[in-house]
Amino acid sequence: AQSVSQHNHHVILSEAASLELGCNYSYGGTVNLFWYVQYPGQHLQLLLKYFSGDPLVKGIKGFEAEFIKSKFSFNLRKPSVQWSDTAEYFCAVSRTSGGYNKLIFGAGTRLAVHP
Amino acid sequence: GAGVSQTPSNKVTEKGKYVELRCDPISGHTALYWYRQSLGQGPEFLIYFQGTGAADDSGLPNDRFFAVRPEGSVSTLKIQRTERGDSAVYLCASSLAGQLNNEQFFGPGTRLTVL
Numbered sequence: 001a002q003s004v005s006q007h008n009h010h011v012i013l014s015e016a017a018s019l020e021l022g023c024n025y026s027y028g029g030t031v032n033l034f035w036y037v038q039y040p041g042q043h044l045q046l047l048l049k050y051f052s053g054d055p056l057v058k059g060i061k062g063f064e065a066e067f068i069k070s071k072f073s074f075n076l077r078k079p080s081v082q083w084s085d086t087a088e089y090f091c092a093v094s095r096t097s098g099g100y101n102k103l104i105f106g107a108g109t110r111l112a113v114h115p
Numbered sequence: 116g117a118g119v120s121q122t123p124s125n126k127v128t129e130k131g132k133y134v135e136l137r138c139d140p141i142s143g144h145t146a147l148y149w150y151r152q153s154l155g156q157g158p159e160f161l162i163y164f165q166g167t168g169a170a171d172d173s174g175l176p177n178d179r180f181f182a183v184r185p186e187g188s189v190s191t192l193k194i195q196r197t198e199r200g201d202s203a204v205y206l207c208a209s210s211l212a213g214q215l216n217n218e219q220f221f222g223p224g225t226r227l228t229v230l
Binding site: 004036043044045046049051090092098099100101102103104105106107108 | 146160170216219223
């Protein structure tokens with residue numbers, strides 16, 4: 001069965017530190033890849049997505065992610081985090097063969113940024 | 116409203132009771148998804164509607180769970196004979212259509228607690 005693994009459940013950083021959150025998926029076919037973010041008290045919202053083309057994708061608020069097909073990975077990065085990046089981050093995958101986005105989510109990573 | 120809305124925001128019920136959870140998608144969105152998020156986990160796919168029909172209900176855990184979308188807009192998730200293990204946040208998402216490149220917009224969720 002398809003699954004998504006997020007390596008870190010909790011990450012604590014100081015402001016201006018660099019961030020990298022790991023995400024690996026298990027599916028051999030073509031996939032779409034997503035990162036969602038949930039700020040405290042808010043809805044899940046899309047941070048960035050990869051469908052095809054350039055494997056380095058840029059999202060909102062300075063986030064980017066790189067798709068490495070050979071490693072089945074889609075890690076999220078930000079060069080310098082801010083206190084306002086404190087949130088829970090979810091990696092998600094959908095299979096393109098279905099024709100619609102049946103999202104399979106990882107367990108999430110809670111990021112706390114200290115001033 | 117501009118976003119996906121879900122009612123109630125919280126529901127507390129007793130084991131064995133019947134509950135209904137409602138989702139109002141963004142106007143004009145033909146695709147609607149239900150997910151369930153248990154404590155410490157990412158959202159888990161339950162069912163996908165394209166218009167009025169359930170195109171994929173493979174995520175429903177068992178026959179106690181049922182969802183409808185009779186007019187292709189509002190959807191209701193129904194849970195019969197609730198069990199303590201059904202306690203979770205139930206999320207609804209909608210998109211313009213089921214196609215792969217359409218973003219899913221999530222609602223705030225209904226937190227269900229079964230005592």
